[in-house]
Amino acid sequence: MAGATLYEKIWDAHAVRHYDDGATLLYIDRHLVQEVSTPQSFLALDTSRARIHRADAHLCVADHAVPTDRETPSLKDGLARKQVERLIENAQKYGLKYLPLDGDRHGIVHVIGPEVGFTLPGTTLVCGDSHTSTHGAFGCIAFGIGASECVSVFRTQCLRLTRQKTMRVTLSGSLPHGVYAKDVILSLIARHGTGIGIGHAIEYAGPAVAGLSMEERMTLCNMTIEAGSRIGIIAPDGKTIDYLKGRPLAPQGANWDRAVTCWRSLKSDDDAVFDREIDLDVREIAPHVSWGTSPDLTINIDQRTPDPSVIADPKERDRIRKSLAYMGLEPNTPIQNVPVDHVFIGSCTNGRLEDLQAAARIIDGRKVARHVKAIVVPGSMAVRKAAEEKGLHTLFKAAGFEWRHSGCSMCVGMNDDRLQPGQRCASTSNRNFEGRQGVGGRTHLMSPAMAAAAAVKGCITDVRELLEP
Numbered sequence: 001m002a003g004a005t006l007y008e009k010i011w012d013a014h015a016v017r018h019y020d021d022g023a024t025l026l027y028i029d030r031h032l033v034q035e036v037s038t039p040q041s042f043l044a045l046d047t048s049r050a051r052i053h054r055a056d057a058h059l060c061v062a063d064h065a066v067p068t069d070r071e072t073p074s075l076k077d078g079l080a081r082k083q084v085e086r087l088i089e090n091a092q093k094y095g096l097k098y099l100p101l102d103g104d105r106h107g108i109v110h111v112i113g114p115e116v117g118f119t120l121p122g123t124t125l126v127c128g129d130s131h132t133s134t135h136g137a138f139g140c141i142a143f144g145i146g147a148s149e150c151v152s153v154f155r156t157q158c159l160r161l162t163r164q165k166t167m168r169v170t171l172s173g174s175l176p177h178g179v180y181a182k183d184v185i186l187s188l189i190a191r192h193g194t195g196i197g198i199g200h201a202i203e204y205a206g207p208a209v210a211g212l213s214m215e216e217r218m219t220l221c222n223m224t225i226e227a228g229s230r231i232g233i234i235a236p237d238g239k240t241i242d243y244l245k246g247r248p249l250a251p252q253g254a255n256w257d258r259a260v261t262c263w264r265s266l267k268s269d270d271d272a273v274f275d276r277e278i279d280l281d282v283r284e285i286a287p288h289v290s291w292g293t294s295p296d297l298t299i300n301i302d303q304r305t306p307d308p309s310v311i312a313d314p315k316e317r318d319r320i321r322k323s324l325a326y327m328g329l330e331p332n333t334p335i336q337n338v339p340v341d342h343v344f345i346g347s348c349t350n351g352r353l354e355d356l357q358a359a360a361r362i363i364d365g366r367k368v369a370r371h372v373k374a375i376v377v378p379g380s381m382a383v384r385k386a387a388e389e390k391g392l393h394t395l396f397k398a399a400g401f402e403w404r405h406s407g408c409s410m411c412v413g414m415n416d417d418r419l420q421p422g423q424r425c426a427s428t429s430n431r432n433f434e435g436r437q438g439v440g441g442r443t444h445l446m447s448p449a450m451a452a453a454a455a456v457k458g459c460i461t462d463v464r465e466l467l468e469p
């Protein structure tokens with residue numbers, strides 16, 4: 001019999017019961033709770049007068065709707081305010097841990113989970129949010145769930161699920177100058193489409209993955225959902241263990257030693273068979289920019305927008321045409337030099353310390369172009385503090401960036417940070433759908449270094465021109 005993949009091993013270790021129809025009742029170790037996706041779940045709990053099975057398995061934080069300009073505390077808007085207040089009330093009522101907006105542990109769920117050591121290898125972790133795939137960077141099965149699934153987790157700590165197929169993406173080589181984990185995942189999606197991962201749990205492996213930092217691995221797993229898969233996973237190694245050591249919710253003392261022994265054994269067997277295999281040599285990858293309204297509509301910085309008139313498939317032709325029209329771009333336009341109005345550095349994809357450092361290296365000694373509004377939104381207050389300790393805030397502010405507090409911010413038009421219709425944004429976030437950053441707003445996805453380059457030049461730019469050799 002062939003060996004098992006890492007995903008299958010963690011799955012089997014959490015299986016409580018197998019059903020005749022092939023489904024499994026899976027034990028869920030951890031649940032992250034944010035304000036936008038859970039009000040109905042709490043309401044269902046209230047109505048059924050159900051109890052929460054294990055209060056310590058849940059961690060709550062409000063991130064999507066919160067203002068990031070907290071010098072002028074707002075939360076004025078009716079819905080945002082209600083969502084945040086409801087989360088605080090519910091956490092209190094059910095005895096769940098809540099990380100307050102004004103506390104030093106606040107941040108985007110997917111940034112704070114690993115940061116506080118809530119995210120651990122070998123576990124199952126869920127959240128009512130599709131980018132829960134991020135946490136798989138730590139070697140756990142982590143995925144987004146819906147409101148009714150949240151209720152099951154609250155009540156029973158279990159979910160009835162069907163096991164996904166498995167796919168391995170083997171990344172070889174090492175990242176070229178000016179190319180980052182963001183470019184790798186954008187390139188993968190551009191090459192294979194947004195449907196490639198549907199029904200599969202994707203394990204990232206190979207020398208290029210071993211070479212990535214934990215933060216880069218999180219960027220990769222984060223956008224796995226944009227490749228159609230709910231689960232991205234990377235086997236834990238020395239970097240994973242170093243990252244977690246001493247985190248407040250990580251095991252301590254003898255438990256830590258026991259955990260590390262177990263984590264070191266967590267990997268796919270050499271003879272494990274994946275349902276699908278993809279290989280990618282990262283040395284082939286150039287800085288990427290999305291030009292359209294889906295993450296696969298992405299090109300190299302030195303390429304041009306496509307020409308729908310030469311596309312044979314009528315559906316695809318129509319999609320490209322519509323996308324160009326929404327983005328206000330002509331066919332065959334070089335993406336380089338397209339002017340931008342906004343630059344957003346942040347989100348659960350690229351709002352961590354290394355992302356801010358990569359952007360700061362480009363900004364250092366330079367100024368944001370006069371017509372550009374540029375904001376840096378650290379993914380958490382801990383990231384903000386660490387960046388300030390390194391003086392990054394001074395550097396960003398001197399260049400003309402606004403230095404904000406943690407939250408989802410411009411990644412999603414659910415708070416005060418939004419584009420106006422027709423505005424174009426160089427953004428380090430993960431989704432470029434119509435209206436994602438505000439009604440009529442136009443999003444170009446890219447790495448933090450590329451976004452910083454766009455801020456300085458006032459247009460989409462090849463970051464390699466601004467990098468020291």
Ligand SMILES: CC(C)[C@H](C(=O)O)[C@@H](O)C(=O)O
Nearest residue numbers: 036037064128129130131412
């Ligand atoms: C609002 C939330 C449920 C949503 C998600 O599921 O991912 C958001 O975080 C997003 O990035 O689109």
Ligand code: SF4
Nearest residue numbers: 131347348408411412
């Ligand atoms: S930062 Fe963006 S992608 Fe991440 S959870 Fe918030 S809205 Fe979703």
